[in-house]
Amino acid sequence: MAQVLVVDDSATMREIVASFLSKNGFEVAVATDGRDGLAQLSQNPGIRLVLSDINMPNMDGLTMAEKIRSDMGNTDVRIVMLTTEDNAAMRARGKAIGVTGWIVKPFKGETLLGPLRKLCGLG
Template identity: 55%
Template sequence: MSSILVVDDSATVRDDVANFLRQHSLNVVTANDGREGLQQLQANNTIKLVICDVNMPHMDGLTMVEKSRGELRSQVPIIMLTTENCPKMKERGKAAGVKGWIVKPFNGPGILGAIQKLMAS
């Protein structure tokens, strides 16, 4: 079964996003930071989409994206879910292959269609 990886150091945000996705019959795995997210991507080939925060300890989300594309050669679509709205960060994300940039708070119903579309591709 295909899974969505939710990566966020905030347990509240991580649980809110994961619970919303599960309520819509989507399988979810989680990680506490970019380092754990990278490990999940490497170990779990059922992951078809990543929703990831930017600012996290141990490894930030943009570094995780860059490493997933470079070291793992992963092409899994990634959506950033963050409080950051800085154009330079967005440019860095786009250059690394980020498919979407959502400024918190998480609005599940507003992006459910995009999530489902990315999961199907």
């Protein structure tokens, strides 16, 4: 059962993040955009953390986060934006929606392991 859902329209980024997390003990599911992310989350109640890009076709990451909180009524899953976007207005929208954290690409995976484990209830 997956613990982390990685949502990104870039196949390369999905693979990099999913592979890194898998090698470090996480069970990972992947989605190609926000719509796919919602479907994956509804099919897998074991997901504790969503790592999502913002800019994606079909449905962006912030809209997906909003739907997770409002339409699905899911307040338990942690949502972290993994994006190149780093402006105050987007962060404020994310916070208002219920986004748990914000990681700006590029990032050093090793420094994130501890916080990600805590967000998943593993550490």
